Amino acid sequence: MRSLFPEQCRLFRHQGLDHMLPPRLEQRFQQLLDDYHGEYTRGLYEALIADLAALRKQPAMLNASPWHLPAFGTRRKETRLQFVTPVLLHGKGTTVQANSLNISVGGLLLHLGAPLTLADGTDILVSFPELAQQPGLDCLARPGRYQVIGGQERGEESNRLKLRRQEASEEWDKALHDFIEQKRPRYGSDAEDLYSTTLSQCWGQALLETGLGMSLFCDRQGGIREVLSNRFGNRLLEHWRLRDTGDLLASLLPPERIMRMAQNPAHPVLLYSFQLKGQQQAYYFAADQRQLADAGLYREFIAEGNRTGSLQLYYLNIRPVTFTDQVIESLDSQGVQRLQQLGWHLWLTPLPAPEYRPEDKANIQPLAPFLLQPQSRPVSLVPLRQPSLRQETRFRYETPVELELNGQRLPGRTEDISASGLKILLDAPFELALPARIALTLPELDKLGRAWKLRGLDYEVVNQSGGGKVLHLHLLGEPKTHVGFQFFSALLEQNQDKLRARPQSHHQPAWLMWLSRQAQQQPPSPTFLLGRNDSGFYVQGAIACLAQQGLMSFLSNEFQQAYLSRLISRQLMQSIATALHRPDGKSHLMVEIWTASHADGEGKSVLVVNPTPARQAELFDPGRYRQPRVSLAVVNRLQLRQLDFFIPEWQNLTQTALHKTQLLEQQLAELAALCQVFDLTDLALSRVRLSAPAASPAPLPG
Numbered sequence: 001m002r003s004l005f006p007e008q009c010r011l012f013r014h015q016g017l018d019h020m021l022p023p024r025l026e027q028r029f030q031q032l033l034d035d036y037h038g039e040y041t042r043g044l045y046e047a048l049i050a051d052l053a054a055l056r057k058q059p060a061m062l063n064a065s066p067w068h069l070p071a072f073g074t075r076r077k078e079t080r081l082q083f084v085t086p087v088l089l090h091g092k093g094t095t096v097q098a099n100s101l102n103i104s105v106g107g108l109l110l111h112l113g114a115p116l117t118l119a120d121g122t123d124i125l126v127s128f129p130e131l132a133q134q135p136g137l138d139c140l141a142r143p144g145r146y147q148v149i150g151g152q153e154r155g156e157e158s159n160r161l162k163l164r165r166q167e168a169s170e171e172w173d174k175a176l177h178d179f180i181e182q183k184r185p186r187y188g189s190d191a192e193d194l195y196s197t198t199l200s201q202c203w204g205q206a207l208l209e210t211g212l213g214m215s216l217f218c219d220r221q222g223g224i225r226e227v228l229s230n231r232f233g234n235r236l237l238e239h240w241r242l243r244d245t246g247d248l249l250a251s252l253l254p255p256e257r258i259m260r261m262a263q264n265p266a267h268p269v270l271l272y273s274f275q276l277k278g279q280q281q282a283y284y285f286a287a288d289q290r291q292l293a294d295a296g297l298y299r300e301f302i303a304e305g306n307r308t309g310s311l312q313l314y315y316l317n318i319r320p321v322t323f324t325d326q327v328i329e330s331l332d333s334q335g336v337q338r339l340q341q342l343g344w345h346l347w348l349t350p351l352p353a354p355e356y357r358p359e360d361k362a363n364i365q366p367l368a369p370f371l372l373q374p375q376s377r378p379v380s381l382v383p384l385r386q387p388s389l390r391q392e393t394r395f396r397y398e399t400p401v402e403l404e405l406n407g408q409r410l411p412g413r414t415e416d417i418s419a420s421g422l423k424i425l426l427d428a429p430f431e432l433a434l435p436a437r438i439a440l441t442l443p444e445l446d447k448l449g450r451a452w453k454l455r456g457l458d459y460e461v462v463n464q465s466g467g468g469k470v471l472h473l474h475l476l477g478e479p480k481t482h483v484g485f486q487f488f489s490a491l492l493e494q495n496q497d498k499l500r501a502r503p504q505s506h507h508q509p510a511w512l513m514w515l516s517r518q519a520q521q522q523p524p525s526p527t528f529l530l531g532r533n534d535s536g537f538y539v540q541g542a543i544a545c546l547a548q549q550g551l552m553s554f555l556s557n558e559f560q561q562a563y564l565s566r567l568i569s570r571q572l573m574q575s576i577a578t579a580l581h582r583p584d585g586k587s588h589l590m591v592e593i594w595t596a597s598h599a600d601g602e603g604k605s606v607l608v609v610n611p612t613p614a615r616q617a618e619l620f621d622p623g624r625y626r627q628p629r630v631s632l633a634v635v636n637r638l639q640l641r642q643l644d645f646f647i648p649e650w651q652n653l654t655q656t657a658l659h660k661t662q663l664l665e666q667q668l669a670e671l672a673a674l675c676q677v678f679d680l681t682d683l684a685l686s687r688v689r690l691s692a693p694a695a696s697p698a699p700l701p702g
Helices: 023-035 042-056 170-187 192-210 233-240 248-252 255-262 289-295 298-308 325-330 333-339 365-370 483-494 510-521 549-554 570-580 613-619 648-656 658-669 681-691
Strands: 010-014 017-021 065-068 086-090 095-103 107-112 123-127 144-148 160-165 214-219 224-229 269-277 282-288 312-320 342-351 380-383 400-405 408-417 421-426 436-441 457-465 470-475 527-533 536-543 589-598 605-609 625-637 671-679
Touching: 010 023, 017 023, 023 042, 086 107, 095 170, 192 510, 192 527, 192 536, 192 648, 192 658, 192 671, 214 510, 224 248, 224 510, 248 282, 255 312, 255 342, 269 289, 269 298, 282 289, 282 298, 282 365, 289 298, 289 681, 298 365, 298 681, 333 457, 333 510, 342 510, 342 671, 400 421, 408 483, 457 483, 536 570, 536 671, 549 625, 549 671, 570 589, 570 625, 570 671, 589 613, 605 613, 613 625, 613 681, 625 681, 648 658, 658 671
Parallel strands: 065 536, 224 380
Antiparallel strands: 010 017, 086 095, 086 123, 095 107, 107 160, 123 144, 144 160, 214 224, 214 342, 269 282, 269 312, 312 342, 400 408, 400 436, 408 421, 421 470, 436 457, 457 470, 527 536, 527 671, 589 605, 589 625, 625 671
């Protein structure tokens, strides 16, 4: 039951036995118990299994999954300890005793003996009577103020309560921190946050690398700075490369257009463009749907674009870039300088353009206001996978060093070494203006022999990280004549069996990882990740898109869960997967799904896949149907061997809980398809009006 209905199962107890059942089978179970007078019999279970078999054969049911919002890292940043100890909840003249399930400095998870109704945001006083008896923890006997998070749990977890600390106290901070660090080697850390974080990051990376759209980053003035190129990015950018006039992407999205979009970031933009080849050069036209509607030139623009055969349609989402202190601390100096220039993040997704070919002659003159002026400013393309800047092998080696800069001496030690560069950890942070030239001295290695003069070696600080304590050095001058290069080359050659090389796999620059996670934070559309096993397709996860609130509510069931069956049945998903496995080179498959309700008020709904133009016009007829909605489902197949996840939390999860890592690998091995859903109701309405006859001019009165 848990594997078939992971989020709908709830606990049902009867005569000392626990059953995990979804609501429909729970009602059937209770009915069968009444029929059998509350007794367990073989016939009861046979009837239940028969109902389950019938339930699994229903083709339209894809299991529901909770919406997930990708995050930068774990939900709880601080260490939490799985530890059970008595806890007292102090109310108005009453005291309720509970037990802790896990403890952190800023939070607490409790198990109550009996359900206690507390609303979200309720303040409550908490004390730890047993912990207060230990040395140095006596302050925990004084009640501290906590706040309820998320209200009371339901179903199986009805006796659990989540609390967050609200009162600032240095004594409490020190006492809880010392206790957790003292007990952590024995009790271990909770792996649930690491597991859910790693899984969601893998989902987000699958969307970023294999999705149809691309992620663009702009500065605060609207100029495009970075473009994250996924597996289809080079193919998508091919027609934007202009040999003579620069990059068309900067012309297609000039700063004026981006800043105009930024004024209303909650609404996506549909951008049309086409290319007209002249005798001497090519001319490019671009306009969004609102501009065309205000000018009354939508029909003309689509007609001219179809005549040239180069009409393109792009779906644009824009959101402001957000920084946190924790993100800044994890970046090096180059990453901070590079990322602090960014102000806006865009998702650009190509969609199928509408078709309209009138019989009248071409007339390009009315479209002159939408003519683009090609800009020569190139746009930097950032592949998601980049090799390390230090191509040679690095070895872990620690030895004291002294750095001399502007008359100041900075003591420190090496973390790793190579022939061309070093990584230095200073004893105290120091601010530098990069790049900086320094003199490096190795006092202990200089004593090894008179053949090497390891004092005052010329190096350059190319980067700084770790809050100013970590310096990344590269030699200055010709390597063949540099004493440091000669010494470390000889040292590494003679001691390779004694030195341990640093692993180069899973290396990704911190700033690139931040760009990837910023893109994952703001997906362009609601996304479903589908797994496939012996039982068929199932929804493994769903990524929410808060900018599409109407579509999100439409794709949710009454339990606020992601509900893909509202659009796609198992048979349709199977046919899509079969089409994607054909050797025709298609990486994505797009399906238009039209839904509406009958106007007779009986509540009957209709769902049509890829309707004909006549059927489309019929569904938009207000006399027959109400609330028409057009959803575009973009499906691409996934294979685990095509994905290589760069997830920093993966290693931490492996060290914390090996069984969670094995469960994660098993789930990712079943990952089979990715489905993005876009709301194209406005576009479909404009497209239907294209085929309608043009309105004749109204006669003047009198």
